[in-house]
Amino acid sequence: MPNLAPGGASSNQRERLWQIDFLTRFRGEVTRQDLVLRFGIALSNATRDFTLYRQLAPDNLKYDHRDKVYRRAKGFQPLFxxxxxxxxxxxxxxxGVGLEVCNQPILVESVPTLSQPDLDILAAISRAMYAAKALTIRYVSVGSGESVREIVPHSLVNTGQRWHTRAYCRVHSKFRDFVLTRITAADELDGLINAAVESLAQDHEWNREVELELVPHPRATYSRAIELDYGLESGQSIKLSVRAVMAGYLLRCWGVDCSPNATLQPDEYQLALRAPDWIANQVSLQIAPGFKNEKGL
Known part of the structure; x- marks a missing residue:
């Protein structure tokens, strides 16, 4: 929280200041109307919030009189x-998520996250997505090492283990996934993108969906336990529709046996993909469990 004098701002106003800060950092612009719509306040109150924010962080915003919007200044430093x-x-x-951690007496523990992106890189990506801009990035690939790329990001992707951005890569002239933690620098490029080639609408693998059917592993000794895990009745399967580019990530995240004859150990892979060869003709299963070994890749 910013260092406000006691009585200088209510908790509600601090939340609105956070909203200004958040949208400026991750969207690149913010308006008084954003506060009016989000918090149901009068326009005059929103004006006072922006006045206070600019007093606390005078180098963070610049006002565009033509568009009546506050834009992120080059000297922006997060207030929170x-x-x-x-x-x-x-x-x-x-x-809509609250700003403060809620203290409660019930102990809840979860597996720690081992990979988290740099927030300044994330902010640059999200601003480019919002404004439909291209970025120059420095990217470190496992296969080819560090290189400079020009990308046009359109979406963020949570694979269950890591965060990616889905983007058009101008170097390879195709849409690709870029792991956020492997981006070491990101700078916005001037000029418009080529929407006929580089926009989300042209990413056919992103916009195309594939139907998957997952079943309890056929070699499991006690398949009823697996059915209970996934809320299934006896003989039921999990049927879901996913983006073509997400299929491999989903199957790897949930440990689904994708070998043609379900040959992986059921103690480790409790679900199996029905008709994996047919699915492989529609989407890439290179990262799916069992698929590489069965194909000899």
Whole structure:
């Protein structure tokens, strides 16, 4: 929280200041109307919020009189401290998530996250997505090492283990996934993108969906336990429609046996993909469990 004098701002106003800060950092612009619609306040109150914010952070905003919007200034420095997990949650679910941690007596533990993106890189990506801009990035690939790329990002992707951006790569003239933690620098490029080639609408693998059917592993000794895990009745399967580019990630995240004859160990892979060869003709299963070994790749 910013260092406000006691009585200088109510908790509600601090939340609105956070909203200004968040949208400026991750969207690149913010308006008084954003506060009016989000918090149900009068326009005059929103004006006072922006006045206070500019007093606290005079180098963060520049006002565009023509468009009547506050834009991110080059000297922007976050007024608030951001938690990475909370930021990603907010970008995923919207701004309705509370700002403060809720203390409660029930102990809840979860597996720690081992990979988190740099928030300044995430902010550059999200601003480019919002404004439909291209970026120059420095990217470190496992296969080819560090290189400079020009990309046009259109979406963020949570694979269950890592965060990616789905983007058009001008070097390879195709849409690709870029792991956020492997981007070491990102700078916005001037000029318009070629929407006929580089926009989300042209990413056919992103816009195309594939139907998957997952079943309890046929070699499991006690398949009823697996059915209970997934809320299935006896003989039922999990049927879901996913983006073509997400199929491999989903199957790897949930440990689904994708070998043609379900040959992986059922103690480790409790689900199996029905008709994996047919699915492989529609989407890439190179990262799916069992698929590489069966194909001898």
């Amino acid at each position: 401290i951001y938690d990475c997990a909370h930021t990603l949650q907010t970008l995923t679910w919207g701004q």
